[in-house]
Amino acid sequence: MGAVDMAFIITLNNGNITSIKSIYPGQMAHPTAVPPPSLRAIGVKKWYLHDALWEKDTEKGAKLAQEIVEYNTGEKTDVVVIVTPEAVDAILARVGPVYVEGRGYVSGNSIDFLREEQKNGYTRGEAVKSLMKAILDSARDRGKYVDLLDEVVKQNAQGNIIVIPQTALVEFLTYTGFEKLIR
Known part of the structure; x- marks a missing residue:
């Protein structure tokens, strides 16, 4: 990895x-x-x-x-989730553009975004968190939430998101997927 x-x-x-x-x-x-x-x-x-x-x-x-x-x-x-830049870019392409507070709408290359944020004084952690928050906030829209879940599954199948133990992904998707879809 x-x-x-x-x-x-x-x-x-x-x-x-x-x-x-x-x-x-x-x-x-x-x-x-x-x-x-x-x-x-x-x-x-x-x-x-x-x-x-x-x-x-x-x-x-x-x-x-x-x-x-x-x-x-x-x-x-309890669980390790490994997310590659390819997975983040695929998620952005699927649910984006996403709104990053203080930056506006972001889509495209996540590494370029992170580097730009760091040039503007953000730490790596702050930059990643801001993008992660924007992606999660976009998932409040039910359609984007379903797209996000679908893309996570696709990226997992492609090896760009790895969950250890793998059963944790299935449990999480089962619980949150059904829980949020029926609300």
Whole structure:
């Protein structure tokens, strides 16, 4: 999957987001895991959150990332969701443009948007959160909500969104999908 540039601990209550905590990988390292030979060869002495997903075994990397976050924050998580820029761009194309407060309507390349926000003084976490909030706000429209769910499923099938354990995605979609569609 590559580098972990940003992580979040997202707390849900009955399928609704109640809090989002930004996690900057920075120097967060695993307390005991030894980096693989590929990383040691370039001088990496600790297995950092930033590098947790470099190896081919994404499930192992996700578990490692969970352990690093728990060790460094004290917060235990139940699920890891990995979202690639390709997935974000596909979601934006499907439900966008989305309204980002202070920026206006945004569509297109998410990486370009994030870089522009950072040039304007936002941290990476603030920039990602602003885009994530805009996407979630757009989903208040029932039609866009259904499109969002459909695109998440498509991106998961394409490997651009990975949920570990995978059963968590099915449970979440089942609960929130039916719950919000019948309201």
